[in-house]
Amino acid sequence: MSEKELLNVKDLVVDVEEKEILHGVNLTIRPGETHVLMGPNGTGKSTLGYTLLGNPRYTVKQGEIWFDGKNITAEPVNERAKAGIFLSFQNPLEVPGVTLSSFIRNAVEQKTGKRIRLWEFKKQLEAAMELLDMDKSYAERDLNVGFSGGEKKKAEILQLLMLKPKLAILDETDSGLDVDAVRTVSAGIREYQKNSEGSLLVITHSTKILESLPVDYTHVMVEGKIIKTGGAGLVDEINESGFAGYEAEEHR
Template structure:
């Protein structure tokens, strides 16, 4: 079992108005085999946490720690984090002109594992994963995300997840922009990765609809850069009924 441990994490960014603190002391512990849902209103720091775990250079950790099995993740480069077993499914996957899906996937897998996968096995794995995610085989020769719809980009993110087999996956609003059919397909892919690899999942979302398909054991509510409340899946149901109003400051009369 592996453990991703976040302790009293404070994170800031530079804005036109100066330095702004986004995360104000976040603590979470995630173990392989667990699914944690992070919910909260816009601007509460959910995506900032995802980007910080992945190593985005815009986000500066001013205090606190982030460790993976005791190793200091904050001291690792982005590629070292991927090799250590961390994966980010981005909220807005970027296009990579001039790089085909086939080349990207094999190159990334080789970099993560430290050796190239067997051509025969790899080809079979890629084909099988694409079929399960209902990705057109022709996409293998297209440039990464170039001309893809929002739903197609999200399926490609989960394709990478299934093929790269990380210890921990951070899914940053993977459900945004998906219709019901695509949501089910993407969720099934995440569930397969969890079942096959004992992966730990940090699922960031505004809505409970994806939680009907990916069942969390733990739910954390982010408000103003902090964990305002945490509990089991029943907390998500309460948020669905009540929203976030009770966590927000009320206007004075």
């Protein structure tokens, strides 16, 4: 594991529509590491993900976000994406009129700043779709339009495999997936890490997807603060006891 810091979040305070949601979050992720952020619903986990990507709805009131040695606190979404940050949304958007293939090809070219030959792109795309057990016809369908929940999640992991970001933030990626789909998506995530040595921040209140992913660090977030950090064993502890004890501790 590298000693270099890829992501360094320092004392982050974030407002959403003038309501403070994150209250001094600190988080460090190094290249190749898998971090899990767990906590009850509505505690600020997704807010952290959207803030790291630079969604303008989320206002940083205090603190800094450093990525790959650069302060990106004020950088727009497109610059963060070019730098290598990827967010898999909890509820992926439908984009009528834009095919999955053209969306991904444009995103790859935007990230790299280079044109990619069509035949070369199609070859890479089809290989990634095969890994995810996706029908190749989906490449020419409008992005997420008429896709099931599982198909939308697979389409996002397809983007992950093609874009090869330095940091992938997966927000409730296993939500609504059956056991087979979780296995397929997990295989895609492992392939991404193997081929690009990418880092993961897995945001979840469940543990299904973690059963087949190696976890380096687990963080518990309660009421907008990370109140405990541990290893993979912390996932098992939460599985057994839930978050009630952490919530009670925070209110003492």
